[in-house]
Amino acid sequence: MTDNLFQTVTLNETITLQNRILMAPLTRSMADEKLVPTQAMAVYYARRAEAGLIISEAVIIRPDAQGYPNTPGLFTPAQINGWKVVTDAVHQAGGKIFAQLWHTGRVAHSHFFDQSGSTQVLAPSAVGVEGSVPRMRELTYQVPKAISHDEIIQLIADYSQAAANAIDAGFDGVEIHGANGYLIDQFLHYDSNRRTDEYGQTAENMARFPLAVVDAITARIGSDRTALRVSPGAYFNMNGDSKDRAVFDYLLAKLEERDLAFLHIGIFDDAMEFDYLGGRVSSYIRSVYSKTLVGVGSYSPETGSKAIAEDKFDLLAIGRPFIANPDYVTRVREGKELVEYSAEMLASLL
Numbered sequence: 001m002t003d004n005l006f007q008t009v010t011l012n013e014t015i016t017l018q019n020r021i022l023m024a025p026l027t028r029s030m031a032d033e034k035l036v037p038t039q040a041m042a043v044y045y046a047r048r049a050e051a052g053l054i055i056s057e058a059v060i061i062r063p064d065a066q067g068y069p070n071t072p073g074l075f076t077p078a079q080i081n082g083w084k085v086v087t088d089a090v091h092q093a094g095g096k097i098f099a100q101l102w103h104t105g106r107v108a109h110s111h112f113f114d115q116s117g118s119t120q121v122l123a124p125s126a127v128g129v130e131g132s133v134p135r136m137r138e139l140t141y142q143v144p145k146a147i148s149h150d151e152i153i154q155l156i157a158d159y160s161q162a163a164a165n166a167i168d169a170g171f172d173g174v175e176i177h178g179a180n181g182y183l184i185d186q187f188l189h190y191d192s193n194r195r196t197d198e199y200g201q202t203a204e205n206m207a208r209f210p211l212a213v214v215d216a217i218t219a220r221i222g223s224d225r226t227a228l229r230v231s232p233g234a235y236f237n238m239n240g241d242s243k244d245r246a247v248f249d250y251l252l253a254k255l256e257e258r259d260l261a262f263l264h265i266g267i268f269d270d271a272m273e274f275d276y277l278g279g280r281v282s283s284y285i286r287s288v289y290s291k292t293l294v295g296v297g298s299y300s301p302e303t304g305s306k307a308i309a310e311d312k313f314d315l316l317a318i319g320r321p322f323i324a325n326p327d328y329v330t331r332v333r334e335g336k337e338l339v340e341y342s343a344e345m346l347a348s349l350l
């Protein structure tokens, strides 16, 4: 019934996956105080190496990218060396792993910026979000500074360097985190992008920074090793606007011209519908983007397999059930019952 999940797939004739099940990126806040991955993280990821591809938890590209405690980085030699232990462990267990590259933009907090000397939260525009840092509720979100032209150029260079660092650290590729209301997504929605320069106001302008990051990274490490996650449906740290649709229509048409390893949907529940997208995010993206698409969001093995059979997407990413079931792939293949996920499981790496 779920046989199609166990087919091998080759992405752009370069990277062969042993099955169609991806481990979705899952922030676990388990890096040490210098944001270096720990030995426990190597064990955690290696236990899940049966996935066709692991996408790492989001990894910050530089100090002012950080918005949550103990999220790992990829900008110091110690962090790169820490990741080498993780990628070696995954490879030895027969798996493959991409690093998810992250800048939280206006969801960052200057509390975390100590190492850089920078004190200001950067975002496309000086429009803050309500709320506070999870697990550190005393840190309320700050009104960001609208990022300058020179800072944009530097950020693109820093994304590209983080991608090169990921390859040095032994990752098989990178997924650019363009989803879930973080920096790249902030450029793509009218709620957070009020710029009047060449990065705002029109679809072409609003897609300029995201595409520049994609192009800088593909030039550095190759399009076959570069993927992107996007959230056309504003559902997290973001308010939707009917005009957002045109921005994504433009962006996805431009991405169609690039041979990315895959495009990955960012959503918690793919049953959610968005008026301005004409329904589900997966249906919308499939209608305007023809290349390899990764679906996600509250899928079971059966509903995910059915969605692939119906050509709604090509690969299935699994998040919370992979926390609860390190041997998710074996359990599904053998028809064994899955352990149900609960939020308490986030307290430790299993």
Ligand code: FNR
Residues within 6 Å of the ligand: 024, 025, 026, 027, 028, 056, 057, 058, 100, 177, 179, 180, 229, 266, 267, 268, 269, 296, 297, 298, 299, 317, 318, 319, 320, 321, 346
């Ligand atoms: C997430 N998700 C997420 N997404 C992302 O792009 N980068 C990340 O670091 C995280 N971190 C994260 C942590 C935790 C604890 C959860 C529950 C989720 C979203 C995740 O990748 C996925 O899209 C959702 O969990 C929906 O898939 P499932 O869990 O329904 O299979």
